[in-house]
Ligand code: SF4
């Protein structure tokens with residue numbers, strides 16, 4: 001079946017998340033991680049692992065054995081994982097001053 005085109009809802013330009021992510025700069029703090037899993041065992045028992053789906057940059061990855069690893073270097077500090085982990089199993093804080101993501105357009 002041929003996909004149907006829908007009429008544009010407004011005059012806003014199309015936005016591609018990958019293009020936006022390319023404009024970001026990251027200043028990774030390798031000495032003080034700003035988010036981490038509190039108890040890996042809790043993740044092993046978390047069947048749906050929603051963090052893998054809801055993180056906009058895919059920082060959460062499932063590992064063999066059912067634990068979860070966070071690529072904190074790519075975090076854009078949206079705070080979603082801070083509030084949506086159903087088990088409150090993520091320790092989250094803003095990076096220290098001078099570290100973290102820098103948004104080109106504010
Ligand atoms: S949603 Fe929370 S408890 Fe579940 S796997 Fe992710 S970090 Fe672990």
Ligand code: SF4
Pocket residue numbers: 035054055056057058059074075076077078079080081082
């Ligand atoms: S704060 Fe946002 S970008 Fe960073 S790890 Fe959590 S969900 Fe992903």
